[in-house]
Amino acid sequence: MGLTTGAFVKSRLGHDKGGCFFILREEGEYIYLVDGKSRRLNCPKKKKKKHVEPLLWEKHSPGVKIRENKSVTDEEIKHFIRCFKREEQVVRR
Template identity: 55%
Template sequence: MLEIERGMVVKSLAGHDKTQLYVIISVEGEYVYLADGKCRTMDHLKKKKKKHIQLTSYVDEDIRLGGRIENSSIRKLLKSVAAKQELEIQS
């Protein structure tokens, strides 16, 4: 099993945001702090238990390595991941 780390793109499995894509901004114990760049911005992160997220195969290296994170870059990343997942489903 992969270790959960900063910069990973994840999908919510539980709650009103079920199936929503997020980027992990930080990991603390059994919780992760997530952002989507729209409702959950860098100023208003979502706290979620690790058991309520599903890892995807996408990782943003800039975020993982501690680079500057902007809401617009998160939105672009999640939009491209969603498009790639849609293509994988169709094929």
């Protein structure tokens, strides 16, 4: 999976380094990221594509709704990211 609309990514650089986001939309070399908490759907973070890396975690992802232009809420995004981080911690132990 590449860096397309609806993809689940992790920030590699910047003050949000290590943060998980969904790509809301693309414009050239830039993408607009949302996490449902500090970056909501109405105010996405603009970032260069080269500053993020894709994460391969698609189980019932809100990214599918974003890709299909279906209604998605900040709460759904925030909940998904919280669950992902929780599972990631379990795997690391």
